[in-house]
Amino acid sequence: MLFQPPLPTEYASLTDDEMCAAITERKQTLGSRAVILGHHYQKHDVIQFADFTGDSLKLAQIGAKQHGVEYIVFCGVHFMAESADILTDDDVKVILPDQSAGCSMADMADIDQVEEAWEFIVYRCGVAPIPITYVNSSAAIKAFCGANGGACCTSSNARAILEWAFRRGDKVLFLPDQHLGRNTAYAMGIPLEAMTVYDPALPTGGLTREQVRNFRVFLWKGHCSVHQLFTTQQCDEIRRNDPDCKILVHPECSWEVVQKADLAGSTEFIIKTVREAPAGSKWAIGTETHLVDRLLRTYPEKSVRLLAGIQCLCTTMYRIDLRHLLWTLDELVAGRIVNQIKVDPDTSGLAVVALERMLANVTATPVAIK
Ligand code: SF4
Numbered sequence: 260m261l262f263q264p265p266l267p268t269e270y271a272s273l274t275d276d277e278m279c280a281a282i283t284e285r286k287q288t289l290g291s292r293a294v295i296l297g298h299h300y301q302k303h304d305v306i307q308f309a310d311f312t313g314d315s316l317k318l319a320q321i322g323a324k325q326h327g328v329e330y331i332v333f334c335g336v337h338f339m340a341e342s343a344d345i346l347t348d349d350d351v352k353v354i355l356p357d358q359s360a361g362c363s364m365a366d367m368a369d370i371d372q373v374e375e376a377w378e379f380i381v382y383r384c385g386v387a388p389i390p391i392t393y394v395n396s397s398a399a400i401k402a403f404c405g406a407n408g409g410a411c412c413t414s415s416n417a418r419a420i421l422e423w424a425f426r427r428g429d430k431v432l433f434l435p436d437q438h439l440g441r442n443t444a445y446a447m448g449i450p451l452e453a454m455t456v457y458d459p460a461l462p463t464g465g466l467t468r469e470q471v472r473n474f475r476v477f478l479w480k481g482h483c484s485v486h487q488l489f490t491t492q493q494c495d496e497i498r499r500n501d502p503d504c505k506i507l508v509h510p511e512c513s514w515e516v517v518q519k520a521d522l523a524g525s526t527e528f529i530i531k532t533v534r535e536a537p538a539g540s541k542w543a544i545g546t547e548t549h550l551v552d553r554l555l556r557t558y559p560e561k562s563v564r565l566l567a568g569i570q571c572l573c574t575t576m577y578r579i580d581l582r583h584l585l586w587t588l589d590e591l592v593a594g595r596i597v598n599q600i601k602v603d604p605d606t607s608g609l610a611v612v613a614l615e616r617m618l619a620n621v622t623a624t625p626v627a628i629k
Contacts, residue, residue, distance in 0.1 A: 261337065261358040263578075263598075270582045275304065278581040282308055285588035293591060294328050295584075296321060296343070298335035299526050300547040300576045305334050305584060314526035315339055315394050316413035320618065322346055322353075330354055332587055333600070334579045336362045340600035341398045345607045345614060353600050354591075356583035360575050362395050364511075367481035368435035370399035372459040376479075377407070379463050380432065384471040388430035391420055394617065395483075396435055398602045398610045404434075405612030412617055414510050414525035417443040418628065419620040430474070432457070435481035442510040442517045444476045446628045451514070456480050486511035488571045489545040494519035497543045497566070506566060507532055508545030510628045516545060517629055526550060528625035536561055548572050 273281075286293070286308065296318050297309025306312060311321045318335065322343035325331055331353045333340040337360060344353040373390075380386050390409035392400050401411055408427065412420035421443055424431050433440030437456055444454060454476040457464035464477075471477075489512045497504050498519075506520040507529055517523045522532060526546065533542055538560040544551045545566040555563040565571065590597045602610065 261361070263357050263359040263583075266582060266586050270586055273582070273585070275581060278585050279304070279307075282581065282585050282588060285585070285592050288592050289330070289588065292328060293330040293332060293588070294325050295332045295334060298339065298576060299530070299550045299553070300573045301334050301579060302549050302577065303553065304581055305579055306553075308584065309334060314413065314415065315342070316415045316525070316617075316621065317527060319343065319346060319394065319413075319614065320621070323618070325351060330591055330596075332356065332584070332591075334584065336360045336365075336573075336575050337600065338362055338365045338395055338397065341602050342394060342401075342610075342614060344600050344602050345398060345401075345610050352596055354587055354596065354598050355579075355600050356587040356598060357578040357580075358598050360578040362575055363484045364393075364436055364481050365395045365397060368392075368396060368400060368459070368479055370397065370403060373400055373403055373434065376432070376457055376459065376464055376477075377403075379466075380457075380471055380477065384468045386430060386471050387428060388432040388477060389424040389428045390432045390434065391424050391440075392434040392613065393417070393436045393439055394614075398606050400434060401613045402606045402609035405609040405614075405616075409613060410616035410620075411613045412620075414439055414628075415527055415625050416617065416620050416622060417510070418447060418626060419622060420617060421447060423616070423620055430476070432477045432479070434479040436483060436511055437478035437480055438482055438486070438513055438517075439510050440476065440478045441514050442512075442523065442628050445514065449475060454478055483511040485547050485571050485573050486545065487513065488569065489513075489516050489566050491515045491519050493543075493545075493566050493568070501541065501543075504541035504543050504562070506543050506545070508566065512545050520545065520629065522627055523629040524627040525625050528627055530554065531625055533558055533561065533563060546571075547576075549576075 323346040
């Protein structure tokens with residue numbers, strides 16, 4: 260995670276109303292020079308200023324189309340800003356309002372660990388899996404996948420990308436979210452017995468050469484700290500207390516939770532499902548709390564609640580607040596660029612290969628994993 264220095268003291272005393280008025284004014288001043296992108300997990304007071312909203316796939320697609328703008332202010336997390344920098348024209352500067360807005364899942368795989376895993380699986384065991392990385396990963400890991408015949412995926416197209424990978428080889432190394440990898444492979448008909456977890460904390464990932472030769476899918480031992488808070492007990496409780504309520508979860512939840520759910524799919528799939536559901540329908544949703552809260556406000560004629568009884572909050576996304584957004588825009592208006600996220604050209608040149616494979620395998624509408 261990068262360090263974000265404290266903001267100048269004058270920002271501390273501003274009220275929310277003052278900051279909202281100032282952000283509106285700075286946006287008008289910058290006009291078409293700046294575009295603000297907002298991820299669905301972003302809090303309401305920030306996302307109201309987004310020119311475009313979406314999940315990581317949609318924002319990557321939108322970012323890639325921003326020709327002619329000077330700045331993309333990315334209200335998301337670090338890996339999303341990196342992807343935007345890789346996919347945009349060279350003269351577009353991508354800015355993350357708070358540099359410490361990282362992703363705990365992306366931090367669970369670093370490039371040295373991945374290269375060590377590759378060395379063991381490919382060179383010492385003689386097995387050549389196709390490396391697939393969830394877009395929630397560093398640019399270096401995306402570049403690694405691009406250089407080794409692999410691709411990126413998002414939760415919206417993980418299945419399409421795994422199918423793409425299995426047309427090119429019979430084994431896959433899936434990084435860094437074991438749950439998305441397991442849930443997707445299982446939905447494709449690959450049994451759990453054909454999958455194993457590679458644990459980077461253990462020598463040789465905790466695997467023997469024989470195991471490497473036998474398994475089809477190697478799942479990196481990583482997870483999302485938000486989606487792991489959803490449990491099978493919460494599903495059981497909904498079934499017991501409110502049998503009419505449908506359970507709809509994100510595939511970063513555990514396999515056990517996905518099996519108990521009625522439906523599972525990406526953030527865009529969750530939004531589409533609730534949007535298209537009839538009035539009066541009931542939904543218990545296993546994903547980030549701000550998105551669930553927004554669905555609840557947008558569709559008051561439906562009953563929407565969080566699957567867990569506790570707040571499941573992406574604390575890193577939460578670091579992007581009105582204060583940091585205003586400071587970023589103030590600096591741009593003053594002609595100073597702060598918090599630019601820049602991927603070096605060598606990494607970018609390889610990572611874009613993996614990202615373009617991801618973008619080439621997008622379905623028109625979000626697909627359910629279950
Ligand atoms: S919700 Fe999970 S995967 Fe998404 S940015 Fe936050 S920590 Fe990362």
